[in-house]
Amino acid sequence: MRLFNANSIQSGYSCIYSLLRASFLILLVSLSTLLHATTNNKPNIILILADDLGYGDVGIFGSKMISTPRIDQLASSGVKFPQAYVSHPVCSPSRAGLMTGLNQVRHGWEFNPAGRDAEAGMDNGVQTIAERLRKQGYYNAIVGKWHLGKQKSHHPLSRGFDEFYGVLDGGSVFVDPNKPGVEGTALSEERIHFGMNNRYRNFDKVEIDDYLTDAFTDEAVRIIKRKKDQPFFLYLSHTTPHTPLQATKKYLDAYRHIEDEGTRVYSAMVGSLDVSVGKIVDTLKALKIFDNTMIVFTSDNGCAEYILGACSNAPFRGFKRYHLEGGVRVPFVMHWPNGIKNSSHEYNSPVSTLDLSATFLAAAGGDGSTEDSVNLLPYINGIKVGAPHKYLHWKAGPTVAVRDERWKLLRMAPIASDVSIKEDIGGRLIPPEGGWPMDDNSPVDYFLYDLEKDSAETSNVITHYPTVANRLQKEMNRWLLEVSDIQPILSPIRSIKMQNHRKDYQLFF
Ligand code: CA
Numbered sequence: 029m030r031l032f033n034a035n036s037i038q039s040g041y042s043c044i045y046s047l048l049r050a051s052f053l054i055l056l057v058s059l060s061t062l063l064h065a066t067t068n069n070k071p072n073i074i075l076i077l078a079d080d081l082g083y084g085d086v087g088i089f090g091s092k093m094i095s096t097p098r099i100d101q102l103a104s105s106g107v108k109f110p111q112a113y114v115s116h117p118v119c120s121p122s123r124a125g126l127m128t129g130l131n132q133v134r135h136g137w138e139f140n141p142a143g144r145d146a147e148a149g150m151d152n153g154v155q156t157i158a159e160r161l162r163k164q165g166y167y168n169a170i171v172g173k174w175h176l177g178k179q180k181s182h183h184p185l186s187r188g189f190d191e192f193y194g195v196l197d198g199g200s201v202f203v204d205p206n207k208p209g210v211e212g213t214a215l216s217e218e219r220i221h222f223g224m225n226n227r228y229r230n231f232d233k234v235e236i237d238d239y240l241t242d243a244f245t246d247e248a249v250r251i252i253k254r255k256k257d258q259p260f261f262l263y264l265s266h267t268t269p270h271t272p273l274q275a276t277k278k279y280l281d282a283y284r285h286i287e288d289e290g291t292r293v294y295s296a297m298v299g300s301l302d303v304s305v306g307k308i309v310d311t312l313k314a315l316k317i318f319d320n321t322m323i324v325f326t327s328d329n330g331c332a333e334y335i336l337g338a339c340s341n342a343p344f345r346g347f348k349r350y351h352l353e354g355g356v357r358v359p360f361v362m363h364w365p366n367g368i369k370n371s372s373h374e375y376n377s378p379v380s381t382l383d384l385s386a387t388f389l390a391a392a393g394g395d396g397s398t399e400d401s402v403n404l405l406p407y408i409n410g411i412k413v414g415a416p417h418k419y420l421h422w423k424a425g426p427t428v429a430v431r432d433e434r435w436k437l438l439r440m441a442p443i444a445s446d447v448s449i450k451e452d453i454g455g456r457l458i459p460p461e462g463g464w465p466m467d468d469n470s471p472v473d474y475f476l477y478d479l480e481k482d483s484a485e486t487s488n489v490i491t492h493y494p495t496v497a498n499r500l501q502k503e504m505n506r507w508l509l510e511v512s513d514i515q516p517i518l519s520p521i522r523s524i525k526m527q528n529h530r531k532d533y534q535l536f537f
Pocket of ligand 1 (some may be wrong): 079
């Protein structure tokens with residue numbers, strides 16, 4: 029007895045063939061539908077950057093004094109990053125890293141532009157996030173502080189943005205201090221005049237009468253409403269709570285109980301930032317585009333020592349301008365219901381604002397990864413395990429740092445005791461003509477901190493863990509060699525003296 033005849037085998041084959049063909053066609057149709065849906069549903073991306081906001085000044089990051097319910101809400105329904113870093117502890121280089129996804133040392137932007145370099149601009153040969161997103165069909169708007177060059181060729185509109193409303197400088201005044209209800213630092217007439225006249229819409233000067241944070245928020249809301257039907261990237265780069273400390277009555281009222289004026293005004297400024305985040309969220313919800321908008325909230329560096337205790341980088345030590353954790357670790361929140369599957373959690377590996385390039389571009393369907401920029405989405409979605417970075421690196425002149433999952437090696441130059449360096453009235457060291465000389469052979473000291481056990485960097489454990497220190501020093505030297513040929517655009521002009529473990533060091537920024 030024959031189990032099968034040839035005809036039945038043939039008809040079986042043709043049946044399987046038809047089935048396969050049908051499945052293949054269905055797959056093709058689903059893929060093209062998916063692809064079509066993806067191109068039409070690219071997420072909006074909103075980056076809300078605070079200026080000099082301390083890690084310990086956000087409710088969900090530990091503040092007991094300042095109330096930030098809207099930022100906290102974004103973190104608790106999104107992802108909170110307790111170990112997020114900027115690539116430099118001052119404004120301009122931190123932003124240069126963030127905006128390009130490349131450690132700014134790689135493109136010569138190691139310091140704040142100042143003195144003879146005040147008119148310099150970030151290297152046009154390096155792509156910005158906006159330039160990359162434009163290729164993915166994004167409309168790019170920046171509202172607020174740019175600080176990466178004031179000349180036309182370095183202007184945001186020359187660096188991938190379609191519109192700009194804000195300040196090209198490192199800051200501005202927030203409001204005319206003579207207005208009723210305004211409190212804050214006493215400002216000279218000259219400072220008020222300059223600060224009220226450095227605001228632009230695209231290339232044209234504009235007058236802004238409102239409190240600057242409110243004006244930026246309102247403009248951001250207008251842009252969201254106008255661009256709701258196409259994928260947009262909105263870089264809302266607030267100038268708050270950077271100096272000058274200034275706040276209006278509506279924000280001060282919540283903090284009348286704080287006696288110290290600086291602390292009261294600073295707290296109110298953070299309050300205005302929280303209101304801004306709330307207005308952005310409410311606008312997105314009203315337009316029903318909240319779920320498909322990725323929002324990142326963070327700061328460009330830690331809060332500053334020179335505002336005399338008004339702010340907090342707790343639980344860390346150090347401030348803006350320091351490579352201690354207080355200078356470089358920042359509050360960082362990401363929220364995107366459509367793209368982050370396991371939201372409402374903390375992501376605990378170290379990440380960097382340098383990762384925003386790869387992360388934003390991946391969300392947009394492109395590729396923004398660089399030597400320094402890693403797409404964080406597969407990590408926070410649990411698709412990739414392990415840490416996104418084996419090492420993170422920092423450099424500002426002779427100050428160099430490297431960290432892995434647990435350890436941080438910090439290198440600093442002791443201040444030469446035989447040289448009498450004078451300070452200006454702001455406490456900055458007065459540089460010699462033409463900036464500070466950078467001598468690679470100057471003496472340096474090394475510190476090893478166990479960030480897992482001692483995130484406040486209170487104990488230098490370098491003598492206890494020589495193998496760890498050697499490994500990190502080797503990695504530091506490898507990286508320094510990698511960036512050693514880069515032609516710097518900026519020279520170090522600004523400098524201060526700081527103390528670490530009872531010895532004086534010189535910081536450059
Ligand atoms: Ca800053």
